Amino acid sequence: MKATIWHNPACGTSRKTLAILQDTPGIDLVVIEYLKNPYSRDKLAQIIRDAGMTPAEALRLRGTDAEEKGLPQADDDAILDAMVAQPAYVNRPFVETDKGVRFCRPQEKLMEIL
Template sequence: MQFVIHHNPKCGTSRKVLQAIRDAGHEPVVVEYLKTGWTRPQLQLLFAVAGMSPAEALRAKGTAAAELGLTAPDADPDAILDAMVADPVMVERPFVASPKGVRLCRPAERLEELL
């Protein structure tokens, strides 16, 4: 298995992680999820393998997550997933898959666990 990065080229952390993967000698598959979008099963699998809940993977900064009530402690995980599918920017980034597992590499130093 090679590296796969779910990447937002406008995000400094995502760019830093992508470059670090390349600097480590890997050429990852780059998925620009803002262009391709997400499916519900794709997100469910990604979060399960990463050991995260939808709430833990929710990006609140710069999104409508708070206005939609998705940042509340009792927010419904299904509602969070629906919002992420409808608006891909609500997924925190970058997620990286490697032979060692899947991690949300925020901060970028979390990539070290996968190299």
């Protein structure tokens, strides 16, 4: 099974999720460090939608200035634009497999798509 994780090595939850993927037999793993290789707008919109979330729900507030910029109250397009311009605004980690996409916080959510 192919699995893609949008990963931030500085995030403990992201590291734990990556470790689960690495320890799971039969996983063809793609790791994207999204702070170095940012999302395209279309891909970001797709994974958020496929995870059953809204852009506002995927917005990272902790450790960012997103709240000060009024992003939690912005419309979906404005939030997506901000996330593409500043990938740190995207909460993590997201994982995509053939079975779907999950926002893996907590990391056990990953098991739903393995």
